[in-house]
Amino acid sequence: MTTQPIELRHTFDEKVYGKRLDLALSEAFEDFSRSRIQDWVKQGFVKVNDEVIKSNKHKMAGFELVEINAEVEVAGDWKPQAIDLDIVYEDEDLLVVNKPAGLVVHPGAGNQDGTMVNALLHHAPQLSNLPRAGIIHRLDKDTTGLLVVAKTIGAHTNLVEQLQNRAFTREYDAIVNRVMVSGGTVDAPIGRHPTKRTAMAVVADGRRAITHYRVAEKFLDHTHLKLRLETGRTHQIRVHMGYLKFPIVGDPLYSGRYRVPTKITPELKVALDSFKRQALHASKLGLKHPSTGEYIEWKVQMPSDMQHLRDELVANRDHFEGQED
Structure with a gap:
């Protein structure tokens, strides 16, 4: 795997x-792991107020300017593959993809090909010269919706900085179990689950994570939520909704034991039983264009499987509320 220089800046x-x-x-540069940041510090890649600091234990005083000049792996060894992509926008600086369920974003253990990276390299071969093939942020394999991809180093640096400064607009649709009375905010730190290797959890020593949510529609035993990310931790929405005891429908990691509602039509039961992924969709993405500075926003509808589930929840509610009249 080859490397590419990367420059990061943040004023605390x-x-x-x-x-x-x-x-x-690690809290400022959310798209990089704490272990990678620790390595950068040890290697002398980090300056605080123009002074190289090599100790991760260095205490911050506040209002420092931090600069990181490091190297990251680029996609030189990943193979282009002709995989269809739903591209909702593209210009010389960036492209925005509507990711389907089941598509892994990055190659990794057990997924060396057939990923979004492989598809992007086929669509735009120059992405092989960018960190992570230009991908700025991630979605889980079975989460659908909008992702932005940088096409130049300049755009990549700009977009990563926007993400670090929480300047992206990232809104999601989710269908959760149980009826939520009203919206709110979850401000609860997320880290690796203490016993489940593949899961995350709300833990005291985790990284700060903030999720805002509001009720879009109530059903008899479920709720359609609109959520907005302020931070971008791994599995953040899924973990936070499980933490609130309103787990996302179909979530294989965080939904717990499925409880069949008392009032349910046969059609809704089939729809719920057959929904084998988290009902989570990244429906809105907004950012400032890296070249023009103009704010741009994209929206995509929920995929057909989530829309069908929502329609059956509506029909189920109408059926049983009609019986009460």
Whole structure:
């Protein structure tokens, strides 16, 4: 795997006072793991107020300017593959993809090909010269919706900085179990689950994670939510909804034991039983264009399987509420 230089900058506020350098950086640069950031610090790639700091235990005072000049792996060894992509926007700087369920974003253990990266390299071969083939943020394999991909180093640097500064608009649709009375905000740290290797959890020593949510529609035993990410932790919405005891329908990791509603039509039971992925869709994405600075926003409808599930939930509600009249 070849590497590509990358430049990151962030100006902190007073809230980082007393924090370790590596923790502050991992919260600011959300798309990079804490272990990678720790390595960058040890290798002397990190400057705080123009001074190289090589200790991850360095305490932050607040209002520092941090600059990282490091190298990241690029997609030189990944193979292009002719896989269809639903591209909703493209220009010389970026493209926006509507990802389907079942498509893995990055090659990895057990998924060396057939991924979005392989498809992107076939569509735009120059992406092999960019970190992660230009992909700025991720979606889980079975989460659908919008992803932005940078096509140049300049656009990549700009978009990563926007993401770090929480300047992206990222909104999701989700269908959750149980009826939620009203919306709110979850501000609960997320880290690796203490016993389940593949899962995340709300843990005291996790990274800060903030999810805003509101009720879009109520059904008899489910709720359609609109959610907005302020941070972007692994499995964040799925973990936070499970933490609130409103797990996402079909979620294989965080939904717990499925409870069949008392009022349910045969059609809804089939729809729920056959929904084998998390009912989560990235429906809106907004950002400032890296070249023009103009704010641009894209929206996509829920995929057909989620729309069918929602329609059956509506029909189920109408059926049983009609019986009460």
